Amino acid sequence: MAEKTNLQYEQIYTKELVDANTADDMPTSMIGQRIVLPASFIRSPRDIRRRFLDAMALVQDGGKPDIFLTMTCNPKWPEIQNELLPWQKAEDRPDVVSRVFHAKIEDLKEQLLNRAKRQAVED
Secondary structure, eight states, rough: OOHHHHHHHHHHHHHHHHHHHHHSSEEEEEEETTOOOOTTTTTSHHHHHHHHHHHHHHHHHHHSOOOOOOOOTTTTOOHHTSSOOOOOOOGGHHHHHHHHHHHHHHHHHHHHHHHHHHHHHHH
C-alpha cells in the first residue's frame, strides 16, 4: 500500500515538474532562481516596507494623526453620470471616475484644512 502511494505521488509530481520544465513561459535556467521584486512593484514586500517607513517618518515629524479618514467612490455620483454617454457605464470610463474621485478628495482636504484654520483663528 505504501509503495502504491509513493508511486502515485511520484507520477503526479514528476509530471508537474516536467510540465514546468517544458513550459514556454519560463526558461529552464530560471527555475529555482530567486527573483527580487523592485520597490516599485506594488504590494511587494519592499513596497510595503517603504510605505510603512514613509508613514512612520510622517508620524515622527508631525505627531500622531488626529483622524483616520477613508473615502470611497460612488459610480452614481452626478459628476460621473453627467460625463457618460447614454449607453455607457462608469466601468467603461475609469478615466472619468478617477478624475472625479481625485477632485472630490482634493475638495475634502481643502474643506478640512480650511475648517482647521478657522478653528485655530477662533481659539
